[in-house]
Amino acid sequence: MKPTHICAACGALFTPLAHIPHQRYCSSKPCQLARRRTWQHERMRTDSDYRANQARAQATWRARHPDYWRRYRETHPACRDRNRMMQRERNARRSVGRVAKMDASPPFRPLASGFYLLCDALEASIAKMDAWTVYIAVLSAPGLHLRDCKERT
Ligand SMILES: [Zn+2]
Known part of the structure; x- marks a missing residue:
């Protein structure tokens, strides 16, 4: 034929x-x-459903292979340098915004007991999603714990 x-x-x-x-x-x-x-x-x-599915699959894959990008950066120095440069730029932009709102960087503030919105970080990075309202009662905070350790030594 x-x-x-x-x-x-x-x-x-x-x-x-x-x-x-x-x-x-x-x-x-x-x-x-x-x-x-x-x-x-x-x-x-x-297709927004297809897009969401692809993003979810990628996020799941990243969560299962946490070392992948670290190894990739180690074996691809050019990429790593470019990313570092871009991250520095992002940080610079962000700190400019922060200076405008506050006069100093915020001090470390341990989480206080209270109501919080809780959602799956992987899901939330992809799509708008409902959050749980939860009450968190703080039993020990990292700042206090540190002081306890020092006092003991
Ligand atoms: Zn062909």
Whole structure:
């Protein structure tokens, strides 16, 4: 059978598979990868559920592989230096904002007993989500604990 279709990726003529009459990409591996990338790109652009799912999957993966980025930075110094520079810039911007609001950096303040809003940090980073209202009764605070340790020595 003579090829009847033009591949959307490589432009070569091809014959669609019998069960995919409207096939737009030839069966070569790079063209199938291109098809998949285009599909994902389109879903990310148009489907908020898909976007949320992808973000959740990535957050879960990051939580399960906490060492991945540390190792990546160790083996990719160029990236690391760039990130450090960007972080310095972010810090500088942030401290400018803080100076405008307060005259000094806030002193360390241990958590006080009281009502707090509690939510899953991974979920909250992805989507607006409901928070639990919880009451936290502080039994010991890090600042007090430190003083206790010093007194004992
Ligand atoms: Zn192709």
